[in-house]
Amino acid sequence: MNNTPKLLRPQFLLDPDIVFLNHGSFGACPKPIFDEYQKWQRKLETRPVKFQTEEVFTDLENSRRALGEYINCDKDDLVYFPNPTHAISNLIPSLNLNERDEVLTTDQEYGACDRAWVYYAQKSGFKYIKSEIPLPITSVEEFCQRFWSKATPQTKYVYLSHITSSTALILPIDKIVKEAKVRGIKTIIDGAHVPGHIPLDIKAMDPDYYTGACHKWLCCPKGVSFLYVRKELQDRMQPLVFSWGWGEEYDEFKASTQLHSESRFVNIFQWQGTRDMSAFLTVPASIEFQDQYDWDSVRSRCGEMVLDARNRITELTGLPQLCPDDWLGQMATILFPMDDTVAFKERLYDDHQIEIPTMAHEGLTAFRISIQGYNSEADVDHLIRTLKNFI
Ligand SMILES: Cc1ncc(COP(=O)(O)O)c(C=O)c1O
Incomplete structure (x- = not known):
C-alpha cells in the first residue's frame, strides 16, 4: 500500500x-505554499510603497528565473498573468490578424479562450477554423491527419491545447509544432494543464507562444499563470492594460517610463496598475515543494x-x-x-x-x-x- x-x-x-x-x-x-503566499502579502502590507515600487520587481525576476529554469526558457521571455484566459485575450490583438488570415484550431478548446478568438475574428475579419476531432481518438497519426485537414495557404497560426480541458487528452503538440514550422505557420499553445503535470521544455518544443497555469498542477495559489513569447516576436506585443512600463519608444513618455527590466516585453506586462502579485512570487516555493516530495x-x-x-x-x-x-x-x-x-x-x-x-x-x-x-x-x-x- x-x-x-x-x-x-x-x-x-x-x-x-x-x-x-x-x-x-x-x-x-x-x-x-499558502503560508508562503501570505508571507508575501504581509510583506506587502508592512511596507506597501517600498515593496510595490522597488522590491517586488526583484522578487518577480527571481520567480520568473525559477519558472524559466523549470520549463527551460529565458526568464525574460515569459511574463506572469493571472490565468490563461487573460493571457490569450491579451495575445490575440497583438497578432494583427486581418480578413485574409486564418487561425486553425480544434473543436476541443477551452470555452473561455475560444470566446476571445470568436470575438476578435468577428472584429478583425480573420477566419477561426475548427478541425473536428471525433472521439474515441485512436492514434497520433489520425489526430494529425484530422487536425491538418483544414489547413490552407491562408493559415497563419495554429492554436491548440497541450492538454484538453473537458476531454483531458494530451495532444501530440511537439509533432504539431514541428509540422507547423515546415508549413511556415506560427504556433500558439494553451498549456493550462501542463506545468507540474507533464514535462515541459520550451526550448525543445520551440513554440512561438505558450501559456500555462501554475495554480493547477504546480499547486500555486489561485491566479498564477504565464505567457511565453519567442524573443523575435516580443516587439509586436502590446498590453491590453497600459501602464508605467509602456512607452519607452515614444518621446513624450521616454523620460518617465519605468524600466524595471531590460526587456520591453517584461516592462509592458509586469506592472498593470496596483494589484497583489504575491501569488506570482510563490512559484519557486511550489517547484521546491514538489521536488521535496x-x-x-x-x-x-x-x-x-x-x-x-x-x-x-x-x-x-x-x-x-x-x-x-x-x-x-x-x-x-x-x-x-x-x-x-x-x-x-x-x-x-x-x-x-x-x-x-x-x-x-x-x-x-x-x-x-x-x-x-x-x-x-x-x-x-x-x-x-x-x-x-x-x-
Ligand atoms: C485547456 C484550458 N485552457 C485554459 C483554461 C483557462 O483557465 P483559467 O480559467 O485559469 O484562465 C483552462 C481551465 O481549466 C483549461 O482547461
Whole structure:
C-alpha cells in the first residue's frame, strides 16, 4: 500500500469531508505554499510603497528565473498573468490578424479562450477554423491527419491545447509544432494543464507562444499563470492594460517610463496598475515543494490510478474509452450513462460528497476524474461504489 497520500493529504487545505477528484479545475494549494503566499502579502502590507515600487520587481525576476529554469526558457521571455484566459485575450490583438488570415484550431478548446478568438475574428475579419476531432481518438497519426485537414495557404497560426480541458487528452503538440514550422505557420499553445503535470521544455518544443497555469498542477495559489513569447516576436506585443512600463519608444513618455527590466516585453506586462502579485512570487516555493516530495513518483502513482479507475469504470458501464492510455496523465474523461448531467453532479456532491466535473458528450454524460498526490485508492473506491448506484 503506497503511503504517499497519507503523507500528502494533511499538507493540503482541502475539506476532509469531501472526496476531491477535481484538481483539474482550479488546483489545490498545499499549506506550506499558502503560508508562503501570505508571507508575501504581509510583506506587502508592512511596507506597501517600498515593496510595490522597488522590491517586488526583484522578487518577480527571481520567480520568473525559477519558472524559466523549470520549463527551460529565458526568464525574460515569459511574463506572469493571472490565468490563461487573460493571457490569450491579451495575445490575440497583438497578432494583427486581418480578413485574409486564418487561425486553425480544434473543436476541443477551452470555452473561455475560444470566446476571445470568436470575438476578435468577428472584429478583425480573420477566419477561426475548427478541425473536428471525433472521439474515441485512436492514434497520433489520425489526430494529425484530422487536425491538418483544414489547413490552407491562408493559415497563419495554429492554436491548440497541450492538454484538453473537458476531454483531458494530451495532444501530440511537439509533432504539431514541428509540422507547423515546415508549413511556415506560427504556433500558439494553451498549456493550462501542463506545468507540474507533464514535462515541459520550451526550448525543445520551440513554440512561438505558450501559456500555462501554475495554480493547477504546480499547486500555486489561485491566479498564477504565464505567457511565453519567442524573443523575435516580443516587439509586436502590446498590453491590453497600459501602464508605467509602456512607452519607452515614444518621446513624450521616454523620460518617465519605468524600466524595471531590460526587456520591453517584461516592462509592458509586469506592472498593470496596483494589484497583489504575491501569488506570482510563490512559484519557486511550489517547484521546491514538489521536488521535496519526489513529484515524479507522485505523478506516476497518480497516472496509474487514473488508468485503473478508468478501466474499472468502463468495465462497469460497457461504454468505450475515449483514447489510448498514453494520451492521459493525471486526468481522464469517462463516459457514463446518465441523461441529466447537472443532476448527476449535484447528487454526487450532495449525497456522496464527491467533487467531480460532469459534462454532456454526444447524448451521454461524461465526467473528468483528476488524481493528485493527496488522493488515495479509497477515494477512487468510494467513487466506483457510488457509481454502481446510478447504473
Ligand atoms: C485547456 C484550458 N485552457 C485554459 C483554461 C483557462 O483557465 P483559467 O480559467 O485559469 O484562465 C483552462 C481551465 O481549466 C483549461 O482547461
